[in-house]
Amino acid sequence: MVALASTLRASDLERSSGFLAFPFGEVPRGAFTEIAGPASSGRTTMLCSLLAAASAGQEYCALIDAQSTFDPESAARAGVRLSRVLWVRCGGNVEHALKAADWLAQGGGFGMVALDLAGTPVEISHRIPLTAWFRLRQAVINTKTVLVSVSRRVHAPSCSALKIELGRPQVSWRGSGQGRLLESITVTAGHVRNHRRSESPVTIPW
Amino acid sequence: MYAALHAPGNLPVLLACASHFSPLIEELPPDTVVFDIRGLRLIFGPPEEIAAEIDRRVGVHAHVALASNPDAAVHAARGIRGVTVIAPNREAETLAPLPLFLLGGSPEFARTMDRWGLRTFGQFAGLPPLGVAARLGEEGTFLQRLAQGQGSRLLKVRGEALRFHEERELECSVILLEPLILLLSGMIEGLCARLRSHSLAANEIRVWLKQERAGEHSVELRLPVSMLDPRVLLRLLELELSRRPPQRAIEKIRVELIAVEPRTMQHGLFLPATPEPEKLEVTLARIRNMVGAGNVGSPELVDTHRPDSSRMNALGDGCQDAVSIAPRLALRRFRPPCLAQVWFTEGSRPERVFSSKGEWRVHASAGPWLTSGGWWESSWDWEEWDIQVPEGVYRIHQDLCGRRWFVDGNYD
Numbered sequence: 269m270v271a272l273a274s275t276l277r278a279s280d281l282e283r284s285s286g287f288l289a290f291p292f293g294e295v296p297r298g299a300f301t302e303i304a305g306p307a308s309s310g311r312t313t314m315l316c317s318l319l320a321a322a323s324a325g326q327e328y329c330a331l332i333d334a335q336s337t338f339d340p341e342s343a344a345r346a347g348v349r350l351s352r353v354l355w356v357r358c359g360g361n362v363e364h365a366l367k368a369a370d371w372l373a374q375g376g377g378f379g380m381v382a383l384d385l386a387g388t389p390v391e392i393s394h395r396i397p398l399t400a401w402f403r404l405r406q407a408v409i410n411t412k413t414v415l416v417s418v419s420r421r422v423h424a425p426s427c428s429a430l431k432i433e434l435g436r437p438q439v440s441w442r443g444s445g446q447g448r449l450l451e452s453i454t455v456t457a458g459h460v461r462n463h464r465r466s467e468s469p470v471t472i473p474w
Numbered sequence: 475m476y477a478a479l480h481a482p483g484n485l486p487v488l489l490a491c492a493s494h495f496s497p498l499i500e501e502l503p504p505d506t507v508v509f510d511i512r513g514l515r516l517i518f519g520p521p522e523e524i525a526a527e528i529d530r531r532v533g534v535h536a537h538v539a540l541a542s543n544p545d546a547a548v549h550a551a552r553g554i555r556g557v558t559v560i561a562p563n564r565e566a567e568t569l570a571p572l573p574l575f576l577l578g579g580s581p582e583f584a585r586t587m588d589r590w591g592l593r594t595f596g597q598f599a600g601l602p603p604l605g606v607a608a609r610l611g612e613e614g615t616f617l618q619r620l621a622q623g624q625g626s627r628l629l630k631v632r633g634e635a636l637r638f639h640e641e642r643e644l645e646c647s648v649i650l651l652e653p654l655i656l657l658l659s660g661m662i663e664g665l666c667a668r669l670r671s672h673s674l675a676a677n678e679i680r681v682w683l684k685q686e687r688a689g690e691h692s693v694e695l696r697l698p699v700s701m702l703d704p705r706v707l708l709r710l711l712e713l714e715l716s717r718r719p720p721q722r723a724i725e726k727i728r729v730e731l732i733a734v735e736p737r738t739m740q741h742g743l744f745l746p747a748t749p750e751p752e753k754l755e756v757t758l759a760r761i762r763n764m765v766g767a768g769n770v771g772s773p774e775l776v777d778t779h780r781p782d783s784s785r786m787n788a789l790g791d792g793c794q795d796a797v798s799i800a801p802r803l804a805l806r807r808f809r810p811p812c813l814a815q816v817w818f819t820e821g822s823r824p825e826r827v828f829s830s831k832g833e834w835r836v837h838a839s840a841g842p843w844l845t846s847g848g849w850w851e852s853s854w855d856w857e858e859w860d861i862q863v864p865e866g867v868y869r870i871h872q873d874l875c876g877r878r879w880f881v882d883g884n885y886d
Contacts, residue, residue, distance in 0.1 A: 290799075291799060291800070291801045292801065306865075306866070307806075307865050307866040307884050307886060308865070308866025308867045308884055308885055308886050309866075309886065310803075310886065311886055312804040312805075312806050312886035313801055313802070313803055313804045313886065314801075315804075316801075316802075316804045317799065317801045320797075320799040321799060324797075324799055325746060326745065326746055327746045328748055328749060328789065328790070336769075336809050337806045337807050337808065337809065337883065338773075338806075338807075339782070339804060339805045339806065339807045339883065340773035340774075340775055340784040341775060341781075341782075341784070341805075342802070342803075342804035342805045343773075343804065344775055344797075345802045345804075346799070346800065346801060346802045346804060347797045347798055347799035347800060349797070350772060350773050350774060350775070351772050351774070351787070351789075351790060352772070352789075352790070353772055353773065354758075354770070354771070354772060354789045355770075355771065355772065355773050355786070356761055356765060356769065356770050357765065357769040357770075358765050358769070359765065359766075359769065361765075364764050364765055367764065368761045368764065368765065371757045371760060371761065372757060372761075375749055375750070375753050375754060375757045376747070376749065376750070376753075377747050377748050377749030377750060377753075377754070378749060379746055379747075386806065386886065387806065412746070412747060437866065437867070439838065439862050439867055441838055441840065441862075448838075448839070448840040449840050450803075450840050450860045450867065450885070452803070453803060453867065453885070472801055472802070472803050473801070473802060473803065474802065474803045474885075
């Protein structure tokens with residue numbers, strides 16, 4: 269477990285409207301959180317845990333899935349109440365994903381708005397102007413909404429209140445031969461504050 | 475709460491009086507009407523005041539009765555002279571002295587009551603229900619409930635149901651969407667005003683556009699909640715028409731709003747905020763226009779073992795039991811799965827994978843997991859592997875029918 273809430277700056281803490289607790293720590297409400305990491309680093313697991321925590325509290329969540337890669341079955345296994353999740357599949361169009369996220373964040377009433385750009389190539393997601401991120405953040409300030417983006421790299425460091433960076437995974441297998449099973453992955457989950465990075469390991473079971 | 479008026483030979487007068495108080499009136503020829511007075515407390519005050527106002531307005535000598543259900547009100551109006559207000563849960567007591575013939579029923583029922591020596595509602599209501607059911611069947615049970623003043627039913631509202639539609643024939647055909655929306659806005663505002671005057675809202679919009687030298691272009695919008703804001707209805711219509719515009723110039727417009735009871739909602743103080751239904755519907759319509767209708771909704775798992783089986787529902791539809799929250803490794807699916815080539819070791823384990831995602835040397839693998847089914851429709855027969863490659867952990871499968879390999883997604 270990592271105490272991610274401790275990474276918030278004092279000004280962010282004052283501005284945010286509480287926290288959403290999830291199995292890996294806490295994320296601020298009314299602020300922008302970035303989750304970044306390479307493939308198999310547990311980004312999607314972290315996103316599903318956030319969705320599960322928000323939906324368990326009877327909140328509605330919006331998931332804008334830029335590459336249509338969300339797997340409802342995995343999410344249900346993680347405890348997500350799917351009937352509380354609005355899933356928008358954008359079929360690879362990042363512009364559509366940003367627009368949808370903006371409309372939903374501006375509309376208000378969602379406990380969480382998540383923009384999943386994890387499958388989007390970095391060269392495309394890096395082209396998203398900083399103003400787009402600031403506009404999204406502005407829409408949730410002074411609300412109870414958790415705004416989260418999931419991508420390969422941190423795109424808007426000056427805009428996000430919390431940046432969670434996940435490292436390369438270490439994969440654990442159990443058994444051998446035909447009876448071999450994927451057991452878990454262990455990743456380093458770190459936060460970036462004042463250009464200093466501190467890390468702690470997180471183990472995610474299959 | 476329901477009010478009943480009974481005056482022999484004065485049915486038209488009774489109907490005229492009832493229509494002053496409610497649009498929901500049931501006619502019981504030859505001499506009784508019953509109508510819905512829920513909500514009149516805000517205008518006239520307590521039920522006694524409502525009864526006095528009805529009695530004052532009726533204009534002829536009539537018996538007035540107010541009760542919590544239509545049948546009790548009708549029986550009281552027919553059997554008790556003057557003005558009667560039956561408090562809730564006092565129906566049986568008030569109706570007890572009424573003669574049993576007011577209850578109606580078949581001639582056989584009347585003969586049985588006569589043979590048993592029962593004369594009043596109270597005597598019949600006091601019989602053991604199981605005995606009544608055994609001897610008189612369904613009719614006896616139903617009538618005994620009426621005698622106890624426990625009837626509950628909806629009114630059979632007289633006349634045609636209220637319809638909210640408007641038609642406009644255009645002098646000059648309209649080609650562009652903007653002038654068409656302008657015309658629609660006037661019609662929808664008028665219909666919404668009519669709905670508001672009847673304390674109703676709309677849950678469906680139907681628009682028929684007669685096209686020049688062509689058939690009709692129709693638009694039907696079913697709303698998840700009843701709405702009454704003309705701006706919201708117009709915006710939804712505009713989005714739908716821009717998504718699926720008419721192909722020819724329009725020469726005639728017909729709009730109909732389907733009326734329903736308005737939505738009433740009390741927010742809990744300690745419940746989390748939810749999106750405003752009207753605003754959410756407009757937002758979802760805009761998103762549907764952009765990404766396609768099938769790509770927006772709430773996912774629901776289908777009861778099958780077939781991988782990647784889910785369907786889209788409306789947000790908030792269906793309920794799920796409480797589930798425990800535990801972080802579990804999630805799969806990130808590639809849609810569609812990437813076609814791949816797989817090379818095996820001598821021990822029949824994947825050694826190398828080549829796909830559009832890259833060329834990988836497999837470090838570790840688990841499998842094969844065999845899955846098949848759906849032989850009665852579109853069958854599948856898969857062999858799945860979990861593989862660890864330098865880029866991460868992936869799931870691959872072989873379609874045993876087509877003998878082709880795919881990369882399903884990666885564990886993330």
